[in-house]
Amino acid sequence: QVQLVESGGGLVQPGGSLRLSCAPSGTTAHYYFIGWFRQAPGKGREPVSLISSGDGNTFYTDSVKGRFTISKDSAKNTVYLQMDNLKPEDTAVYYCVADFLGTGGIGEADFDSWGQGLQVTVTS
Numbered sequence: 001q002v003q004l005v006e007s008g009g010g011l012v013q014p015g016g017s018l019r020l021s022c023a024p025s026g027t028t029a030h031y032y033f034i035g036w037f038r039q040a041p042g043k044g045r046e047p048v049s050l051i052s053s054g055d056g057n058t059f060y061t062d063s064v065k066g067r068f069t070i071s072k073d074s075a076k077n078t079v080y081l082q083m084d085n086l087k088p089e090d091t092a093v094y095y096c097v098a099d100f101l102g103t104g105g106i107g108e109a110d111f112d113s114w115g116q117g118l119q120v121t122v123t124s
Contacts, residue, residue, distance in 0.1 A: 002027045002113040004096045009118030012086055020081040020118060022096030033099040034079045035059070035070060037108070038092035038120075047106045048094070049081055059106060063089070086122045093117040 008020035020036065035050030049070040050059040058070055069082040083090065096115035103110040 002029060002031075002098060002100055004098060004113055004115035006094075006096045006115040006118050008081075009094065009120050011121045011123070013124050014087055014122055016086050016122070017082070017084045018086065018120060019083065020094055020096075020120075021078055022080075022115060023076065023078040024098060024113070029100050031098045031100050031113075032102045032104070033106075033111075034072070035097060036081050037095045037097050037111075038090075039095070039117075040089070040092040043092075045095070045108055050097075050106060051079060083120070086120075088122045090120060091122050092120060094120050 003025040004022050005025045006022050012018055031053050033050050033052055036048045037045045038048050039045045048061055048064060049068055051070045051072055067085045072079045095117045097111035098113040099111050101112050
């Protein structure tokens, strides 16, 4: 497992924006996919957005399409999740995840590295 260093998150009003950042630490290993899962209170974890290392293909869960944007800065080895027009239902703990083994899937078990999680709360 590789350490993933997360930053961002916090409290925001509906319609507001936040940006999450994540960077692998202490490794030069190549990841295949990196991105974000989230877990809302009382619910299971779900993939939110992912990006591939090579061709930059992206995945978004339906509920965030058009509002969230994932991007990566290869020079800084950092991935960002720009979250706009946030809604109360986006409230959750957001986890940075990375696949260093090349499993190719987007389920929880396909990601070998997890960050500690960032709380995002959307409330008026």
